[in-house]
Amino acid sequence: MNESTVTTEKTGSEHTHSALDVEVRVSGLSKAFQRRRENIRVLKEVDLEVRKGELLVLLGPSGCGKTTLLRCLVGLERPGEGQIELGGDLVADPGKGIFTPPNRRNVGMVFQNYALWPHMKVSQNVAYPLKARKLKSALAGGRVEEVLDIVQCGHLADRYPPELSGGQQQRVSLARALAPQPAVLLFDEPLSNLDALLRLDMRAQIRRLHRSLGFTGVYVTHDQEEALSLGTRVAVMNDGCIEQIGAPQEVYRNPASERVADFLGARNSIPMVVDSSGAAMAGCRIPDSAAPSLPGDYVMRIRPAHVQLRRPTDRGHDDHITWLSGGTVVEILPGADRTEYIIELADSVLYVEIPVSGIGFHIGSAVDVGLPHASTHCYGEDGALTPTEHVRVGVA
Ligand SMILES: Nc1ncnc2c1ncn2[C@@H]1O[C@H](COP(=O)(O)OP(=O)(O)OP(=O)(O)O)[C@@H](O)[C@H]1O
Numbered sequence: 001m002n003e004s005t006v007t008t009e010k011t012g013s014e015h016t017h018s019a020l021d022v023e024v025r026v027s028g029l030s031k032a033f034q035r036r037r038e039n040i041r042v043l044k045e046v047d048l049e050v051r052k053g054e055l056l057v058l059l060g061p062s063g064c065g066k067t068t069l070l071r072c073l074v075g076l077e078r079p080g081e082g083q084i085e086l087g088g089d090l091v092a093d094p095g096k097g098i099f100t101p102p103n104r105r106n107v108g109m110v111f112q113n114y115a116l117w118p119h120m121k122v123s124q125n126v127a128y129p130l131k132a133r134k135l136k137s138a139l140a141g142g143r144v145e146e147v148l149d150i151v152q153c154g155h156l157a158d159r160y161p162p163e164l165s166g167g168q169q170q171r172v173s174l175a176r177a178l179a180p181q182p183a184v185l186l187f188d189e190p191l192s193n194l195d196a197l198l199r200l201d202m203r204a205q206i207r208r209l210h211r212s213l214g215f216t217g218v219y220v221t222h223d224q225e226e227a228l229s230l231g232t233r234v235a236v237m238n239d240g241c242i243e244q245i246g247a248p249q250e251v252y253r254n255p256a257s258e259r260v261a262d263f264l265g266a267r268n269s270i271p272m273v274v275d276s277s278g279a280a281m282a283g284c285r286i287p288d289s290a291a292p293s294l295p296g297d298y299v300m301r302i303r304p305a306h307v308q309l310r311r312p313t314d315r316g317h318d319d320h321i322t323w324l325s326g327g328t329v330v331e332i333l334p335g336a337d338r339t340e341y342i343i344e345l346a347d348s349v350l351y352v353e354i355p356v357s358g359i360g361f362h363i364g365s366a367v368d369v370g371l372p373h374a375s376t377h378c379y380g381e382d383g384a385l386t387p388t389e390h391v392r393v394g395v396a
């Protein structure tokens with residue numbers, strides 16, 4: 001692979017950028033931890049490029065290596081193999097014995113637990129990275145006050161972190177990361193300890209800051225909504241590898257593997273068999289256009305909000321929806337806007353979210369389950385996305 005080329009194997013798409021456009025380049029990065037004499041590989045030959053000015057969102061299940069990757073970028077962790085380049089400078093290459101410590105990397109990090117020093121005032125916390133980098137003119141020139149104002153915490157300068165709310169601590173931690181004007185800002189689930197309303201508010205602030213300050217960022221989150229609303233691109237990690245990377249809507253609409261689909265909320269999984277007599281699911285024949293063309297065993301994935309329900313007597317036909325009969329409502333979980341229905345259908349359990357104003361069903365109701373073709377994805381035994389007709393003709 002050429003140095004300035006990255007190929008995403010699962011999607012087959014290839015992007016080439018000039019070296020000048022790339023702020024962060026990670027190549028073949030591996031990291032293992034020693035645990036009870038066992039060597040556990042946490043990052044497995046990760047390749048990643050982050051372009052100048054982009055906010056790349058990293059999504060993935062707990063334990064897949066997101067924090068470890070950020071810690072390698074900021075210099076808190078030494079990789080076992082591979083290279084990290086920041087702004088064109090090689091900062092980590094164990095093969096060549098190169099390792100630049102955190103205070104000599106132009107990188108700031110916002111931690112999930114804020115990581116403020118409790119014995120230092122807010123202003124001292126924010127001044128700390130300026131002192132560590134010996135940025136005397138920034139200290140003298142009012143940079144601390146400036147960044148505290150940016151995050152609307154100027155009035156808290158003389159308080160100590162334990163005297164602040166969680167939201168205020170997170171803002172101060174953001175100010176501390178912004179203070180030395182790093183070329184790259186890393187965010188490790190910065191909003192996950194905040195309540196729902198504050199999260200939305202801070203999310204909007206981070207978006208505004210990214211637009212006005214134009215920093216390059218890597219933002220880790222578990223929250224799909226956050227990923228879709230903040231990310232210029234989204235990378236989905238699993239078990240130490242990047243499984244898929246692309247534009248947020250592209251990754252959301254076309255998860256390249258069953259694991260990515262599952263992680264992005266396509267919880268419903270229905271086995272499908274395609275043979276010489278056609279395609280079948282949950283004991284029902286389904287149209288060829290909703291199934292892969294090659295014979296084999298597949299799994300169809302669909303998000304709960306996309307599944308439809310109807311009474312078995314409400315027969316109708318729509319070329320774009322496959323209806324499966326024989327479902328039974330086994331549980332109902334009311335919500336504010338949507339009701340979740342749990343349906344047993346052949347050997348599958350399906351989760352269906354219906355707007356509250358829709359038709360109501362009762363526990364024990366017999367239902368037909370509707371799968372709109374444009375919202376379904378089929379995965380082969382290897383877990384890879386297998387096109388069906390609606391994908392092939394680009395309807396999805
Ligand atoms: N210092 C360490 N020593 C041993 N194992 C570690 C260490 N740090 C992380 N690990 C292990 O490495 C794996 C990846 O951890 P990491 O913190 O990077 O995951 P994560 O994707 O950030 O998860 P989460 O979403 O829960 O924060 C986990 O299995 C974790 O237990």
Ligand SMILES: [Mg+2]
Pocket residue numbers: 066067068188
């Ligand atoms: Mg983590």
